[in-house]
Amino acid sequence: MNIAEVAKAAGLPAKTIRYYEEIGLIQPKRSENGYRAFATSDLHKLAFVGRARSLGFSIVECRALLALYEDRARASGDVKALAVTHLAQIRAKIVELRAMEATLADLVQACSGDHRPDCPILRGLAKPD
Amino acid sequence: MNIAEVAKAAGLPAKTIRYYEEIGLIQPKRSENGYRAFATSDLHKLAFVGRARSLGFSIVECRALLALYEDRARASGDVKALAVTHLAQIRAKIVELRAMEATLADLVQACSGDHRPDCPILRGLAKPD
DNA sequence: GCTTGACCTTCCCGTCACTGGAACCCCCAT
């Protein structure tokens, strides 16, 4: 398979696939003409990484997950530990965003939003309270 | 005021303040010895930007907010429009993260997390379902 | 056989908002 076909099948841009090769996530063979020649296993890995990325795992985490995926002697506890840590990060981020949302929603709600210059949003940003 | 004092008062690292000067958010004067000499108005702007950043506004948005903050003839509607747009982005991000959280929590919940290799998390990442 | 256009390659720069570090200058106290 050439890169465009794999890109379509894995749902990733070709640029991203080249990048993943560059950082060593996959090692596709090369045809005589220099084109990347992807095996089915490469496609599986790319789809795997794509899904992990869409769940917010970093590239470093994806690399670890991929290693576990490839390791038939893995312990599921190792996978779960990674996932649990990442889940905690997601939840922390949600808490952070919800705090921003609450503050901002209050400010927006207090602002008349007309042509006059008086603005509770700017006042809120200008003063610590 | 020198940079360390302003950094403490504004709650920003000195490095960040230098960066904000570099990109033109502030224009502190210079003392004869070449040190930055911050006015009270510089401190206010930095604190303002710091709070806007902590609400997730990008630097570009902060620049716009700062311009409105400085403009006595502003319309509060312009400020509100910026804030509303940003609020929508925050909410979209929360929705995205909650979807990740739900999927990941399901996978984690299904995984025994022991020494055995069978792992629903890896299976979930490997297959589109 | 030649051209055209779609594909592929590498390489380099830009993104965003900083952060770390090197190398050097300035000021004050001992």
Add this chain to the structure above:
DNA sequence: ATGGGGGTTCCAGTGACGGGAAGGTCAAGC
């Protein structure tokens, strides 16, 4: 004079790509 704690500039790196240039390759149509 020396030491330490400021300050300064400049350069490189972060994460995960994306855009675009310059050029090689392939299949189809004329």
